[in-house]
Amino acid sequence: MTDQQPIIETVDLTKRYDEFTALDSLSITVHSGQILGFIGPNGAGKTTTIRILVGLLKPTSGTARIAGADCLTESRKIKRLVGYMPDDFGKYSNMRVGEYLDFFGAAYGIGRRKRIVRIDEVLEIAGATYMKDLFVDALSRGMQQRVAIARTLMHDPQVMILDEPANGLDPQARIDMRTMLLRLADMGKTLIVTSHILPELARVCDIVAMITKGRLRAFGTLDEIMRDIQQRRTFEIQLVDHDQVDRVVALVESWSREMNHESEVTGATTETMVRFTTGLNDREITPLLTHLVGSGEPIAQFREVPTDLEDAFLSVASGSHGGDAPQAEPVTQEATS
Amino acid sequence: MSSAFNPVVQREFFGIVRSPKAFATLLALTITFSIAVLMRWPTDATVDLSGVQSIQVFRVFGYGLLAGVVFLVPAFPATSIVNEKNAGTLALLLNSPLSPLSIYFGKLAGVLLFALLVLLASLPGAAACYAMGGIDLKSGLGLFYFVLLLLVFQYATLGMLISSYVQSTDAGVRLTYSVIFALFFLTLIPDAFFPGGSGVMGTVAQWVRYLSPVPVVMQIMGQGGLGSKGLISSPGNMQFILFTLISSLVFAAVTISRLNYRIFDQSRAQGVITDDRGLVARLLRRFLFIVDPQRRKPGIPWYLNPVMVKEFRCRRFGRSQWLFRLVALCAVVSMVLTFAAATSVTSWGTETIGGLMVILQVILIVVMTPSLTSGLISGERDGGGWELLRLTPLSSLKIVRGKLLSVLWTLLLVLMATLPGYLVMIYIQPQMWYQVNLVLVCLAWTVVYTVAVSAAVGSLFRTTAVATTVTYVVVMSLFVIPLLVWLGRGAPFGFEMVQRVLLINPVGAALSVIETPGFEQYNLLPAAWYVAGGFSALMFLVFGLKVWRLTRPV
Secondary structure (H helix, E strand, C coil): CCCCCEEEEEEEEEEEECCEEEEEEEEEEEECCCEEEEECCCCCCHHHHHHHHCCCCCCCEEEEEECCEECCCCHHHHHHHEEEECCCCCCCCCCEHHHHHHHHHHHCCCCHHHHHHHHHHHHHHCCCHHHCCCEHHHCCHHHHHHHHHHHHHCCCCCEEEEECCCCCCCHHHHHHHHHHHHHHHHCCCEEEEECCCHHHHHHHCCEEEEEECCEEEEEEEHHHHHHHHCCCEEEEEEECCCCHHHHHHHHHHHHHHHHCCCEEEEEECCCCEEEEEECCCHHHHHHHHHHHHHCCCCEEEEEECCCCHHHHHHHHHHHHCCCCCCCCCCCCCCCCC | CCCCCCHHHHHHHHHHHHCHHHHHHHHHHHHHHHHHHHHCCCCCCCCCCCCHHHHHHHHHHHHHHHHHHHHHCCHHHHHHHHHHHHHCHHHHHHHCCCCHHHHHHHHHHHHHHHHHHHHHHHHHHHHHHHHCCCCCHHHHHHHHHHHHHHHHHHHHHHHHHHHHHCCCHHHHHHHHHHHHHHHHCHHHHHHHHCHHHCHHHHHHHHHHHCCCCHHHHHHHCCCCCCCCCCCCCCCCHHHHHHHHHHHHHHHHHHHHHHCCHHHHCCCCCCCCCHHHCCHHHHHHHHHHHCCCCCCCCCCCCCCCCHHHHHHHHHCCCCCHHHHHHHHHHHHHHHHHHHHHHHCCCCCCCHHHHHHHHHHHHHHHHHHHHHHHHCHHHHHHHHHCHHHHHHHCCCCHHHHHHHHHHHHHHHHHHHHHHCHHHHHHHHHHCHHHHHHHHHHHHHHHHHHHHHHHHHHHHHHCCCCHHHHHHHHHHHHHHHHHHHHHHHHCECCCECHHHHHHHHCCCCHHHHHHHCCCCCCCCCCCCCHHHHHHHHHHHHHHHHHHHHHHHHHCCC
């Protein structure tokens, strides 16, 4: 397999439950060694997609392939290619971590000698060597996540799919998890990671897929998505007095009307601030500052709000929910890192 | 609802009653009781002045209702506290202005009200029995319902006590049913060895016997029978009432004392491993455990089914060291029983002792099997392990095989442990070897049959607690109903009817082969084996299909 060939590919993947469409024509491609951040609100269709990819769910239509193997018809191949870490740990009582990993290794058909060595290897990668003799049902959430990673690695899969790996972790554990994900990517693994903690994803993902109500809303590298989102920029005008807020809101609105530009203007009296979102570029926005200063209003600060993954997601999500923000077109594209 | 009304009662009671399962149970009970009475309702114009017919009907109805109470009532209190603890709602309750006393009585009242509904559902049947004449309202029907109410109270308090100690709902169900089964049946055994109450042991044995409701109920029904042979005629009602009341109050007091924040105060297991301990500790543990569960295990060898090994390792009870202890206990008990017969400690012959051994083994099988088998699939689904198993390349056939083998091995080992007793029996009466062989085949079929039913029934439910409860009820019904019908042999049930019903499970055949008194006239072989084989195959098929379906993408 060359780097040009996608390792994960879904084409028009759709899953319906009677009238309800959980997943609507999802088409994405991921290349070997990439980390895909899969973002969406609860019930967006992330887990449905993942469960189809690992062969636990049957799509209503469309296809999903991993390393050339069809996720539905070649489930045995898929099981060896993919390591899936569900949100639920799946603990067994009265079992020690070593025994737990030994069982999954045996279930994957790894020979005894190789398995014993492999258990130590995966525990080392997951930073969980000291947990080997502990009981799995006595582990904390953070420890469970590490053991789950170790379990997912046992059969050395090409692709790892991690559902909410940072869920319920404390800040230090989250940092450790991030380091571990990058380490896995360095080992040549292709990763799909879902998370609600978007700054975490932003730091590790090569590409991002945003999904709401079963539809793909944005897909590409983080830069591509940001560029897309930044076509609508948000500015903040920090004022000096509270009573200025209404006057400045009126000034910005009248200026926008005069310039024939659409802007959303909101005033926050308690913060002594006016925010506005616009599609204007730097050159076009400069006259506004001149206009405000010229009108005699004291301005403390005039700044652009930096956009991050969270803003991007909110922008896409609110657009899809019928909000005022522009709705991103569903994208079908091949992402390149 | 008035604010003075305990909100826990409301939640508990309506929580139980609103469930479709509880409604179905009540409906099924009402229909069963009505049918039981209707079946024996006089169809001709002859007046039965002696009241024999109504007593016959009352017996069937009474034992059925007793079985209903034993099977149904414990399921709810057994999960009552542990369920709340695991769901996190117990902490909320304890944090509310409700006192532990009102939380406890709220929960208890919820269970008792449901049990009262069950008893109310039986009233039309009881009224019909009474209307037929021959049954005294006070010493017959009244006393019977009083005994049932006491039992309900005892089982509810016992279930809640156990529920306050265990860590999972299925453990609560398992332990509660096992203790109740022991109280119900095992308490009858010591008296069999010291009949008549002479001496200290005899008196103790007699008191122990009245821990069980069976003698009292049998007295109310005006009959002696299984488990009461050789007993003195003293009524013992007061002993039973006293014990039930005192034990219930003790259970309640202990449970209330546990309803505080200490119930959550448990440190996580440290995972100390024997290999890392000192030499003395290692040697001591080796001596005590033979197979130490805390030692570091080598990897699963290629020739063993990993699912089977996993099942063994996941159990607290059922791991090697427990099996060895159980096997030793079984061997000793069966030897003692046979020795008793040989040395004429009792007036019973080897046939009766053989029958008692069979019954003891069946009790062991019936108590252990649902506990080991019902959660094979639901336990995995409950804990999230099923999803992980589905992700492995293990075929559904391998999963089924591993899971079933883990139970079958355990039960076969237990069964083998009683062989010394049978060997002594053959030594005393060499002509019995053929009968003993047939009995062992019957018992092996009993194991297979019970495992098949438990696995199939348990796999139909998603949660372990429900699976365990329903499996216990089904398995116990399959074994108790034929015994109830057998108790009514001659009247109200005819020979043919009893013979047919005894074919439901292979135990009747084992008892008839060894010529246990009351069973010797039935000819149940080889039909009982065919029935057990066919039914087991059907149940294994159901289990296999369920596993296969659960491993498919949906």
